[in-house]
Amino acid sequence: MSDKRLNTPSMVRRMAFPQSSSRAVVTPLQPSVVYASDTPDALDAQYLGGAQGYTYAREGHPNADVLARKIDQLEGVTPQMGAGFITSSGMAAISAAILGVCKAGDHVLGGDQLYGRSLRMLSQDLPDLGIETSLADPTDAAAFAAAIQPNTRLVLLEVMSNPTLRLSDISAITKACHARGVLVMIDNTFTTPRGYRAFDNGADIVIHSVTKLLAGHSDVTLGYTATRDPALRDAMVVKAVTWGFTPSPFDCWLAERGLYSFELRYDRAQENAAKLADALATHSAVEKVLYPARTDHPDHNRVSDMLGDQTGNMVSFVLRGGREQTNAFVGALEHIAFAPTLGDIGTTLSHPATSSHRALSAEARLALGMPEGFFRVSVGVEDVDMLISEFTAALDGV
Structure with a gap:
């Protein structure tokens, strides 16, 4: 009795990718680990x-x-x-x-x-x-x-x-x-x-x-x-x-x-960052705000020559108090991701003392200008009024 499997194409053989007279608008994803050569x-x-x-x-x-x-x-x-x-x-x-x-x-x-x-x-x-x-x-x-x-x-x-x-x-x-x-x-x-x-x-x-x-x-x-x-x-x-x-x-x-959306995201987030920085600077719970477009930035004399008006989406600030206040502030920001990263399309908040610079002593962080209440904000593209309202409410709670 003959084995019909001998006449069936093996499933382990690769099929030729379909050819087309038109081309894909989106870049194809090519996950292949190896590429075959003719000789x-x-x-x-x-x-x-x-x-x-x-x-x-x-x-x-x-x-x-x-x-x-x-x-x-x-x-x-x-x-x-x-x-x-x-x-x-x-x-x-x-x-x-x-x-x-x-x-x-x-x-x-x-x-x-x-x-x-x-x-x-x-x-x-x-x-x-x-x-x-x-x-x-x-x-x-x-x-x-x-x-x-x-x-x-x-x-x-x-x-x-x-x-x-x-x-x-x-x-x-x-x-x-x-x-x-x-x-x-x-x-x-x-x-x-x-x-x-x-x-x-x-x-x-x-x-x-x-x-x-x-x-x-x-x-x-x-x-x-x-x-x-x-x-x-x-x-x-x-x-x-x-x-x-x-x-x-x-x-x-x-x-x-x-x-493909980088410039749109950057410009919107930068506009939001400038407004959020100014809003944070007016709150009594905030000791200091760092944002290059502000005249109180320590390197503001270099901003115009180096960055022009492209001052970015990153804002840092110092919250008054210690760990009790930092915990209370982060806990009150219900819709802002507390995460050791930056650059998301939405706003994220980071605390260097417990993330990126945790390996440094408190004294070493302080020497670099990062006390316990130091936070870094990667500002996203949300509605800026909503963003300011969320930060203000959390600061009011502290």
Whole structure:
């Protein structure tokens, strides 16, 4: 008796994707881990640069490249610079850049008010690899330049510090670094290219946590790295591939979708942030408000030259009192997400003492301007009157 299964196509064989004389409006999602080549010679040609294509998703995939090209356009990356590339997170973007640039014995100088995990990398993780590190105040260009050492290879700055919203004196620091052959890496996450074009202002390397404002919906985790030097770019990509900083195709697809509304979201959230900052400043429960557009911001003299009128959607403030008051305030904000992140389409509230900077002592946080009552607000696109009403009611309760 014959076996009818022998005449049935195997379900494990892939079917050809349907061809169409029209094209999809939405970028296709391509989750494939591997890509088949016609012959060994064809695969060789891809690895040797004679043909364009994909091999293994850890080495690159279409959705990551589509997303990177869009961010390249925002950041003003030119063909001569090479292309930016996507990583699995913002910290992966920083890691790939540092690993691609530095070796044991090199020195990395960072701003002393960086994001908490960046501070940890500089203070604990890089020294484990034999890379020396130190921190200096980026709002004081002379003091920062004085901290450059003979073996300083790279400087890491945030345009606007997370979460204290201080503005680095990038122009003066960049001049001092380049005069001594030191590369300048700018974390442009808070300000975004809509607020600040880092390459136009002397940066050698630009990184983003795409997770935040660029993607904008709290549903992806991605990073982005770009550099002026194609050779450095290649070295960074090698590290990213080897260390496995691979971005998810689905996250890249979602982030690309988020970028289409980026300017609309940014402008609306920025408008809301300015109004919320002014409203917070009038409340008796608030000791201090930090927002770059306000004349009482400590770096307001730099705002016009650096940011123009693009002062962003981030507001920080200090609530009077201690943990009892912070708990009461957060508990009263029924519709505002209390979360250690930023950049969602809706407003989120963060408390650095219990999230991003929890590894620092209370004394160390206070020295950076973050007492117990310090909060960071990532302002969203809600109706601003509703937003102000919610914050005011919670503050009234405190």
